[in-house]
Amino acid sequence: MSHATTTDVQDRRPETSPEPRKDGLSSRSLPRWAPLGFAALGIALGVGISLAAGWHSRVQWGLISALLFLAISYVATTVVENQRQAKDRLATSIVWVCFLVAVVPLASLLWTTISRGSERLDGYFLSHSMAGVLGSEASGGVYHALIGTLEQVGIATVISAPLGLLTAVYLVEYGKGTLAKAVTFFVDVMTGIPSIVAGLFILSIMLIGSIEPSGLMGALALTILMIPVVVRSTEEMLKLVPNELREASLALGIPKWRTILKVVLPTAIGGITTGVMLAIARIAGETAPIILLVFGSQLINSNPFEGAQSSLPFYIYEQYKIGEAASYDRAWAAALVLIAFVMILNLVARGIARWKAPKTGR
Incomplete structure (x- = not known):
């Protein structure tokens, strides 16, 4: 009896609809x-x-x-x-x-x-120099400047990449105390140094030693600009290598130098390569050191150790300074070649970084 009464009372309760939540957020949205x-x-x-x-x-x-x-x-x-x-x-x-x-x-x-x-860029422009070509003539090309840029940037890279890599390894793996702090300070200072200062430094050495202008002198100035970029980028990449990898290698009795060579550097090689490529792209467009140290040339000079050379940035400056319609076209075409050169370097750097990136999956 009591069970039936309780059931009837429950059935007679009015049904109440749940009240909407008031959380302060509007339900309307754009x-x-x-x-x-x-x-x-x-x-x-x-x-x-x-x-x-x-x-x-x-x-x-x-x-x-x-x-x-x-x-x-x-x-x-x-x-x-x-x-x-x-x-x-x-x-x-x-x-x-x-x-x-x-x-x-x-x-x-x-x-x-x-x-x-693109109006002036073609095979003829890339395969001919400005030898015997007047500024007002529509002929002539950028081949001599392209050769100069490749050689000067190549020499700077050969010098800067090992020095920057070894400096970064010292700062991350060995550097402690006053010397490491001094090296870090000077690297930071050199990172913001104007390109004209690097050119003047090499120019003073040339004047003291009675050295003639050449592509090598320009490459040395570019080296000064490239080294701090390589050091900074490599240092950051080495810091990203987990310490567990170093500790595991050292626990097996492997010497520290071999751990760095076989474990640390291969792990960070993608980022290191990217940093080197970006440093190359940074120096490829420098003009002031080339004007001071290389002097420019209308002829093809494949020897960077003797005689004046040209480069793409200097060629652009030179053609713009002439002030003729044909020289403006050559300057724009050379600027497009320089942009393509830097863009290719960046794409190569991204490709290498993705190829050498650590695999996250099992």
Whole structure:
């Protein structure tokens, strides 16, 4: 009897629907395409306001459009969602605007160089020098400057890579005390040294020793600029090698030098190679040391140890200084060759880094 009564009472209880949670977050949200819509609206309003005000600078159009985009994103997100999401979207929008501000000049420079340099770039341009060619003539090429760049950068790499690698190994594996701190300090100082200072240093040695200009002198100045970059990048890569690998090797009775040679360096070889490639790309476009130490030449000089040479940066400066329409075309074409050279080095570095990267899977 009591059981039936209890059941009846339970059945007679009114059914209550669960109350919605009040966690302070709005359930409404903007669609995924909302940022694109805000950007389009900001651009349209920015261009319209600029034209109405009589402003014809595209930089002004871009700045006004960016500010309107940020304002529209924040206000619309505050109204539809909440202020917390609006702040998050505002921070994200600022990151995107800063990214575009950095990329647009680079893309414009790359597009201008490709469009103007491709008109003159061909097989003839890459296989001929400027010997006997006047600045106003449309003939001539960049072969002598390309040879000079390859030789000077190659010599600098042969000198800088071993020195930088050994210095980094000393700082990470052996360096302690005053000497290591001094080496680290001077490496940091050399990282920010202007290229003209490196050129003047080698020039003073040339004047003291009565040494004639040559590609080797320019390569020595480039070496001064390249060594700190190699040291810094290699040092950071060696620090990323887990200490457990060193300890395991030493626990087996293997000498420290052999541990470094067989365990540490192979583990970090991908990052070390990437650092060397980036250092090469950094010195490939230097002009000031080459002007001081190599002097430039219109002829093909394949001997970097004797006589003046040219290089791609010097060739660009030289052709631009002539001031003729044909020389401008050659300068743009040489700039495109230099950009392609640096880009190929970066792609090779990324490929080697990915190839030599430690495998994470079993």
